[in-house]
Amino acid sequence: MDGFYVKLVEGVCLGSSLVFSGFCYYHYKKNQTTLDKLDDAPHLPINGSLKDILKATAGACLQYAVIEGAVQPVDEPLTSHFKKETAGVLQKFMLREHRLVWNSLTRTWMDSERVLHQRVSAVPFVLVGPDETSVRVLCPLQASGVHMEVTHEKFHQVIYGLGDIVGQYLSGEKLKGQLETEEMLKAGAALTGVGEVVLDTDGSLNLRPPSDGSEYFLSLVDFDTLRGELNSTAFWWKVLAIASALAGTAVLLWVGRRYHHQLRVRREQEQERRDFERLLVEAQRIGGPDAPNDRDEECVENACVICLSQPRNCVLLNCGHVCCCYNCYQALPQRQCPICRQDISRVLPIYNV
Ligand SMILES: [Zn+2]
Numbered sequence: 468m469d470g471f472y473v474k475l476v477e478g479v480c481l482g483s484s485l486v487f488s489g490f491c492y493y494h495y496k497k498n499q500t501t502l503d504k505l506d507d508a509p510h511l512p513i514n515g516s517l518k519d520i521l522k523a524t525a526g527a528c529l530q531y532a533v534i535e536g537a538v539q540p541v542d543e544p545l546t547s548h549f550k551k552e553t554a555g556v557l558q559k560f561m562l563r564e565h566r567l568v569w570n571s572l573t574r575t576w577m578d579s580e581r582v583l584h585q586r587v588s589a590v591p592f593v594l595v596g597p598d599e600t601s602v603r604v605l606c607p608l609q610a611s612g613v614h615m616e617v618t619h620e621k622f623h624q625v626i627y628g629l630g631d632i633v634g635q636y637l638s639g640e641k642l643k644g645q646l647e648t649e650e651m652l653k654a655g656a657a658l659t660g661v662g663e664v665v666l667d668t669d670g671s672l673n674l675r676p677p678s679d680g681s682e683y684f685l686s687l688v689d690f691d692t693l694r695g696e697l698n699s700t701a702f703w704w705k706v707l708a709i710a711s712a713l714a715g716t717a718v719l720l721w722v723g724r725r726y727h728h729q730l731r732v733r734r735e736q737e738q739e740r741r742d743f744e745r746l747l748v749e750a751q752r753i754g755g756p757d758a759p760n761d762r763d764e765e766c767v768e769n770a771c772v773i774c775l776s777q778p779r780n781c782v783l784l785n786c787g788h789v790c791c792c793y794n795c796y797q798a799l800p801q802r803q804c805p806i807c808r809q810d811i812s813r814v815l816p817i818y819n820v
């Protein structure tokens with residue numbers, strides 16, 4: 468692969484598209500595995516028969532199952548800080564600061580967010596079926612899926628004087644304000660849980676994160692919607708993986724095309740040199756010993772305009788200029804006459820008789 472090289476920018480494009488494609492493919496595979504497991508998971512009703520099903524199962528445990536029921540706190544529920552009538556079992560309070568930061572590269576103000584304070588509270592809760600059978604939900608904070616709803620949201624805007632505004636333009640940072648949010652999993656909400664369902668020795672039913680590392684879900688949407696959301700996420704990871712792999716292939720094709728062009732130019736130059744040498748030998752044979760090599764004394768006055776050392780030994784066609792030696796002609800960056808800039812279609816040796 469003599470002369471074959473990859474430019475830095477091509478290398479960076481190729482490398483980053485392959486890495487990004489691998490990253491997307493990894494996420495696509497992960498989502499697809501979760502989807503396959505969800506499709507295989509049995510849907511269990513929360514009623515009196517659930518205990519019987521688990522008793523008949525090895526280890527009184529189902530590795531991955533789907534249950535749906537209403538949220539009910541075991542003891543005292545949590546109360547919203549902002550709406551006293553709202554009770555729940557999970558509560559997340561967040562205070563985020565929003566700033567505008569001047570980006571000198573894009574020459575725009577960019578929004579930046581920083582969490583100032585976060586507090587998560589939880590109380591034990593169960594999922595209750597229509598006949599009051601309940602399944603205790605363990606480790607709810609480890610679960611994926613949207614299972615909290617916003618119960619309070621307020622933006623505290625900062626009011627500035629003229630002096631502050633000038634200061635902000637000088638420092639390149641503007642404080643917009645603080646966003647205060649509270650999210651809760653409300654008591655009574657219908658919840659879909661996907662995880663390990665186990666019957667404890669004390670006869671209680673539990674839902675917990677799967678011990679084989681499968682994804683644990685708690686979601687306010689029903690199973691089909693949850694599956695649909697995962698399916699569309701997997702689809703977009705796949706699209707991104709294919710698109711970036713195609714981008715990588717395009718870069719490879721581009722490099723290959725350039726290499727092929729280099730090879731062709733080199734082959735053409737080689738062929739031309741052989742033709743030139745053949746013509747030169749023929750000329751020497753016809754012209755005798757005087758032509759065309761034995762012209763040392765002519766060299767100075769008839770020197771090549773480029774190297775100023777070799778004799779001018781070729782004629783450029785179609786313009787007909789005799790201005791350079793064959794070596795300099797081959798080294799020209801473009802096949803254009805150095806005197807008149809006309810395209811060179813052919814080159815022939817010259818000799819004196
Ligand atoms: Zn020359």
Ligand SMILES: [Zn+2]
Pocket residue numbers: 783786787788804805806807808809
């Ligand atoms: Zn010319």
